[in-house]
Amino acid sequence: MAGKSDKEIIGNYEVSKAGLLTRREVLTMGAVAAAGALVAPAFAAAGGATAPAASGPEPYVAKDFSGLQGKLDGLSASQIEQHLKLYKGYIGKANELRSKLKEVELASANATYSPIREMLVEQSFAVNGVIYHEFYFGNLGGKGGEPTGDLKSAMEERWGTMAKFNDFLKAAGKSVRGWVVIGYNTRGGFIDSFGLDTHNIGSPANFVPLLVLDVYEHAYMVDYGIDRAKYLDAFMKNVDWDVVGKRFNITKKHPTGLDATI
C-alpha cells in the first residue's frame, strides 16, 4: 500500500511498520471506543494517500474500491459497481449533514421533530453507512478459507472451530436485515458479534469491527435476486483474512479501550 515510508494504511488505521502505534492510530482507537463503529473517516484516504484534514469542508472522501470489480468469485462487476454507487451516496450525505449541522437552527429543538434532531439522527445513519461499507469492501478481495495466527486462535476460542464459525456467520447473515459485524470487544477483550438491522440501530460502543458482512438486499440482488444463502456462500469465498487479521492485530493492542471509569 502506498504511504509514507515508515507507515502503512490498513483499513482505517495508519500503522508504523515497526509495529509501534502512531499518534493517529491511538486517536483512531479512541474514536472507536467512544463511538462504537464511528472510526474517524478522515483516516480513510483513497489508496492509502495522506488523510484529508478533519476540519475541511468535505472530510469524508470515498475510498477507491473499484479494483474489486471483476475480481471477485461469485460477485459480478455489475453488482459491485452498483454497490459502490450506493456507498458514494453515503459519502455525499455524510459531508452534507456535517456541514449543515454547523449552521442548524437551534431554537426549535424538540425530540418529536426539529431540524437538529433529524440531522443528528440521519448523520449517524450516513456516517455509519460510510464506515461499515468501508470495512465490508475492505475485507473482500481475498480467497476465503480461514484466518491464521492469533486471530484464528481468538475465533476458535469463541466458536470452537472455524467450521462452526462459518455456520454461525451464515445463520447470522440470514437473521439480520443490515449488517453482521464480527469484531473486538474492547470492554471485555474478546471477539464478539453483533447484528444491525440498519446502519445506526444496534451499533455497539467499545467494539471494533474486524469482519463486516453486508446483508442488505442491494448487496446481492443483481447477482442472486432474493437468494441470500447463495450470496453468503459467495461472500465467504472472497473474504480477505489477511486484512481481518491485520485489523485484529492492531485492535488487540488496546485491550480495554475506554470505559466508564475514565
Ligand SMILES: [Fe+2]
Ligand atoms: Fe451495502
